[in-house]
Amino acid sequence: MAELSLGVVGAGYVGLTTAVCLAHLGHRVRCADIDKSKVDALRRGEVPISEPRLPELLAEGLRTERLRFTTEIAELRDADVVFVCVATPMGERGRADLRALESVLRELGGLLRPGTVLVLKSTVPVGTTARVPELTGRDDLPAVSNPEFLREGFAVRDFLEPDRIVIGGDAGADRVEALYSAFDAPVLRTDPASAELGKYASNAFLAVKLSYANELAELCEQVGADVRQVTRTMGLDDRIGPAFLRPGPGWGGSCLPKDVAALRRSARDRGMRFGLLNAAERTNAVQHERVVHKIQEVLTGSPYGSPAGQRIGLLGLTFKAGTDDLRDSPALAIAARLAARGAVLTGYDPAVPAAKGGSIPDLHVVDDPLLVAKDAAVLVVLTEWPDFRDLDWAQLAQLADRAAVVDTRNLLDADALARHGFTCRGIGIPTR
């Protein structure tokens, strides 16, 4: 297709990935962000987040001069299509906070040429795309909802090889579809409301599935079953599928919690109680507490015993492996609960340097897993980094006060750890 001039607003996980990938596909892309230090870093070819392939694609875009970064949104005025990718975090009473998005749309309304297509890639509540004329003050800017489904840690891969592309809208939708013509993925053309809701519905379903797995893990412990075998049994049924059935410390990240809350709230605003979402959220909060109880049981012999004054070593701080993102991390939620009860916490994460972790309250972040083990009464695996399997567990056993592990991701080989004298308690599996 003919090379288009594209604009992207927001250079975060979604905006930066969109910008570098569209430049990679041969388009001229201007990416605007209000964060000057981020823009300066990107111009130097430095990627502020940890995502495979982003550095190479950024370098390529800068080298070919197809990709440029700016703090001036006005530089997007000649674009044929503008992708809006700013954050829509959790706001009051669970509602999506649309202030950044609304302000961007107002600004764009003051500068774009008639006919420029506005693409909402940010996750937005039903009805937001329909409000674009009101927010821009223009009726000559076609608006399309094109939700993004990429996962952190796989951002580039998921963008370039998506499971599906959803394009909600009428005017302008053909031009957006053409941008994706090189992709081998089903394209769903929908109305804007269905596209917007499809995004929330997908994330909320994943959250429900995870809460189900976490609750099931608890039942497994009660009845003496092994959740790994139970979920394998379920996952081999094509109708269920094996993904998103691994129990853990709770689901987190910058998307699932805020999107479940926003969907629940938008149902509530229309007089509907979406009970399943309430239950999934409640189960998630309970999961944090279950992990704390498990740790307290290992420390004191009782799930309700106090961890005050005890040294606890945390292995993994990010919300999942493969990312350096700490936003809404269950690991930090659990750390906060333990710290509030007087535990003394040290943490290590391969993606979180001590300098960056310095801002986490009540947690001393170190750059060496051995320092986490030193004098610890228990080690807690909170993120499923595969590197943790290969730690020098013999040395950790020598450094620790007690050789005890709570493995909230069922990551470690309990038999191998037992050879070094460790007891290892997982989630939903028989204790060794």
Ligand SMILES: NC(=O)c1ccc[n+]([C@@H]2O[C@H](COP(=O)([O-])OP(=O)(O)OC[C@H]3O[C@@H](n4cnc5c(N)ncnc54)[C@H](O)[C@@H]3O)[C@@H](O)[C@H]2O)c1
């Ligand atoms: N992170 C993900 O994995 C992911 C995946 C799919 C969809 N989403 C959705 O995409 C949206 C963006 O998420 P994200 O994680 O990329 O956010 P982010 O916080 O990583 O990035 C947002 C960027 O927007 C910039 N920004 C804020 N106001 C601006 C303005 N007025 N003008 C220009 N730039 C501005 C910020 O400085 C920041 O760099 C959200 O709606 C999110 O729900 C996120």
Ligand SMILES: O=c1ccn([C@@H]2O[C@H](COP(=O)(O)OP(=O)(O)O[C@H]3O[C@H](CO)[C@@H](O)[C@H](O)[C@H]3O)[C@@H](O)[C@H]2O)c(=O)[nH]1
């Ligand atoms: O079997 C599993 C799978 C995931 N998780 C947890 O679930 C959370 C979310 O994981 P994931 O969905 O991989 O994270 P994100 O990168 O935030 O991606 C989700 O949120 C994005 C933003 O909307 C969407 O685009 C993606 O499709 C959607 O998967 C994390 O805490 C994981 O540790 C588990 O506990 N067990």
